[in-house]
Amino acid sequence: MTMLPAKTEKKLGLVIDLDTCVGCHACVISCKGWNTENYGAPLSDQDPYGADPSGTFLNRVHSYEVQPPMLGRAAAPDAQLIHFPKSCLHCEDAPCVTVCPTGASYKRVEDGIVLVNEADCIGCGLCAWACPYGAREMDAAAGVMKKCTLCVDRIYNENLPEIDREPACVRTCPSSARHFGDFADPDSNVSQLVAERGGMDLMPEQGTKPVNKYLPPRPKDQLARREEEIDGLAPFLAPVASEAKGFLSWLNKTLEKL
Amino acid sequence: MHPAPSVIFFSTFSGLGFGLLIFLGLGMPATTGFNAFIFLAIAYLLAVGGLISSTFHLGHPERALKAFSQWRTSWLSREAWCAVAALVLMAVYGAGLVFFEQRWTPLGVLGALASLGTVFTTSMIYGQLKTVPRWNSPLTPANFISLCIAGGALLAGQIVPAVALLALAGAIQIATWLRGDSAFANSGTTMQTATGLGHIGSVRAFEPPHTGTNYLLREFVHEVRRKHAHKLRIIAIMLMAVLPVVLLLLPFNHVLALFAVLAHVGGVLTARWLFFAQAEHVVGLYYGKR
Ligand code: SF4
Ligand code: SF4
Numbered sequence: 001m002t003m004l005p006a007k008t009e010k011k012l013g014l015v016i017d018l019d020t021c022v023g024c025h026a027c028v029i030s031c032k033g034w035n036t037e038n039y040g041a042p043l044s045d046q047d048p049y050g051a052d053p054s055g056t057f058l059n060r061v062h063s064y065e066v067q068p069p070m071l072g073r074a075a076a077p078d079a080q081l082i083h084f085p086k087s088c089l090h091c092e093d094a095p096c097v098t099v100c101p102t103g104a105s106y107k108r109v110e111d112g113i114v115l116v117n118e119a120d121c122i123g124c125g126l127c128a129w130a131c132p133y134g135a136r137e138m139d140a141a142a143g144v145m146k147k148c149t150l151c152v153d154r155i156y157n158e159n160l161p162e163i164d165r166e167p168a169c170v171r172t173c174p175s176s177a178r179h180f181g182d183f184a185d186p187d188s189n190v191s192q193l194v195a196e197r198g199g200m201d202l203m204p205e206q207g208t209k210p211v212n213k214y215l216p217p218r219p220k221d222q223l224a225r226r227e228e229e230i231d232g233l234a235p236f237l238a239p240v241a242s243e244a245k246g247f248l249s250w251l252n253k254t255l256e257k258l
Numbered sequence: 259m260h261p262a263p264s265v266i267f268f269s270t271f272s273g274l275g276f277g278l279l280i281f282l283g284l285g286m287p288a289t290t291g292f293n294a295f296i297f298l299a300i301a302y303l304l305a306v307g308g309l310i311s312s313t314f315h316l317g318h319p320e321r322a323l324k325a326f327s328q329w330r331t332s333w334l335s336r337e338a339w340c341a342v343a344a345l346v347l348m349a350v351y352g353a354g355l356v357f358f359e360q361r362w363t364p365l366g367v368l369g370a371l372a373s374l375g376t377v378f379t380t381s382m383i384y385g386q387l388k389t390v391p392r393w394n395s396p397l398t399p400a401n402f403i404s405l406c407i408a409g410g411a412l413l414a415g416q417i418v419p420a421v422a423l424l425a426l427a428g429a430i431q432i433a434t435w436l437r438g439d440s441a442f443a444n445s446g447t448t449m450q451t452a453t454g455l456g457h458i459g460s461v462r463a464f465e466p467p468h469t470g471t472n473y474l475l476r477e478f479v480h481e482v483r484r485k486h487a488h489k490l491r492i493i494a495i496m497l498m499a500v501l502p503v504v505l506l507l508l509p510f511n512h513v514l515a516l517f518a519v520l521a522h523v524g525g526v527l528t529a530r531w532l533f534f535a536q537a538e539h540v541v542g543l544y545y546g547k548r
Contacts, residue, residue: 002328002330002331002332003330003331018455025467028467052470052471053469053470054468054470054471054472054473055472056473057467057468057472060467060468060472061467062463062465062466062467062544062545063463063464063465064453064455064461064462064463064464065461065462065463065464066455066458066459066460066461066462067459067460067462068458068459069459069460077459079459080458080459081464082453082455084453086467086544095388095389097331098331098332099331099332099333099334099383099386100328100332101324101325101326101327101328101332101334101335101338102321102324102325102327102328102335103324103327103328104324120321120324121317121318121321122316122317122318122319122321122322122324122325123316123317123318124315124316124317124325124334125315125317125477126332126334126383128473128474128477129259129387129389129390129477129478129539130387130388130389131389131541132388132389132447132540132541133541133544134474134478134541134544137472137473137474138317138473138477140473142317143316143317143318144317144318145317200454201454202451202452202453202454203447203451203452203540204451205445205446205447205451206388206389206447206540207388214454216454216455216457216458217455217458219458
């Protein structure tokens with residue numbers, strides 16, 4: 001059913017910390033691995049070893065350079081490089097679901113996860129047109145729409161050790177930049193992170209109400225603006241006396257006259 | 259957006275076919291018998307041919323029947339219903355015209371309404387997409403419907419209405435282009451909102467996530483050179499509206515009318531190509547493109 005539920009019991013999703021992501025792409029690889037071997041059609045590659053390789057991914061990491069504005073006549077502040085993982089945000093008001101003509105796309109009432117029933121998908125691609133974030137990719141081999149499932153086949157999977165019952169990307173991230181939890185619970189780890197760090201929505205003006213939140217990067221040190229303090233040890237090395245006195249002063253003057 | 263030939267042909271030809279069905283349903287021209295059969299055959303060839311070509315871009319055309327299920331929310335599903343309703347109603351009405359020399363007027367009017375509904379629902383598939391600011395406007399349905407009716411009048415040989423409707427369609431086409439050119443900038447979606455990093459400073463795409471291309475770039479990022487687009491617009495408007503109007507205003511002659519139809523179809527195809535090729539999806543921002 002492509003009518004969106006008025007409310008979901010839980011709001012499962014991710015917090016992605018742009019401050020700690022190091023851009024290693026480990027989440028990209030673990031996602032592709034898990035989702036190729038498990039639920040649904042595998043994530044195919046086309047011409048993987050040839051001249052024009054491409055393939056289906058549910059999670060991709062972009063990198064952006066952000067240039068803070070010049071303030072007054074100070075030197076231009078340093079630009080910041082930010083790694084930016086992006087996957088389905090499991091939007092509350094998911095436009096990808098309502099456009100689907102077949103009912104293949106749906107949002108689960110119990111936990112808010114947005115899924116595609118691949119047996120019903122006709123591969124029209126409309127849902128990918130409706131998603132502002134590029135979170136859906138049509139698999140070129142299977143002809144059906146693929147998207148992040150929030151590892152629905154891991155998080156409830158009692159065959160896995162408890163520590164592994166979270167999305168593969170979260171489990172694998174070496175810098176703990178990804179967190180998984182229930183946003184409907186104000187005391188959950190993810191809700192608290194969002195409250196503490198000012199978690200934000202992507203493209204809020206599109207009205208999709210994303211569940212996933214991004215934690216903004218902390219500002220970078222601005223060395224160029226504080227040249228005088230550039231060396232942490234400089235204050236300790238400053239000359240204690242600038243003018244020589246007594247014997248040294250006499251020596252100094254005498255030597256200079258020679 | 260990637261200008262897929264199947265979708266361009268579908269929307270152009272089925273638009274013309276349903277346009278002709280609208281006029282036939284309203285009894286313009288009021289033909290029956292073999293003459294009516296010829297008109298109906300042309301309309302069905304265009305409408306059904308367009309619909310069939312649209313299934314070429316599906317990943318799983320064999321499951322197309324499932325597309326009827328979600329009419330409550332999906333314009334594509336509503337389009338499927340309208341198209342079937344129009345084709346069935348007009349087939350029964352057409353049988354009356356061709357075999358019984360009878361005009362079942364209420365049926366024809368319903369068929370005309372369903373035909374209009376089909377073109378409207380098609381246009382709303384694009385018009386409701388917030389992700390493509392150029393399309394997200396009432397001008398999109400106005401553009402599709404005005405072209406459908408003008409083309410229908412032309413094919414139905416309704417000279418006087420056709421001249422007026424062609425002029426109107428041309429005017430709406432120009433308005434659609436003019437509004438569309440600033441739509442992305444006016445939408446409020448920028449690289450700063452896409453990344454949420456705007457509070458720090460200006461954002462530039464530094465490295466894409468992959469060295470090759472992908473589905474998103476193939477489907478949504480298509481850059482047309484401004485100069486080319488400008489020339490194509492002039493060609494489109496000349497062919498779709500100006501030339502047919504001039505030809506229709508000359509003393510009537512079947513060859514000239516045929517040229518008017520061909521010019522119109524060529525113009526609409528060009529405009530439809532531009533409709534897709536110039537439409538920029540907001541996802542391009544993540545790649546530093548539009
Ligand atoms: S991120 Fe895209 S695919 Fe995921 S729920 Fe939102 S609109 Fe749908
Ligand atoms: S591609 Fe599949 S899931 Fe997406 S809108 Fe079409 S039928 Fe629905």
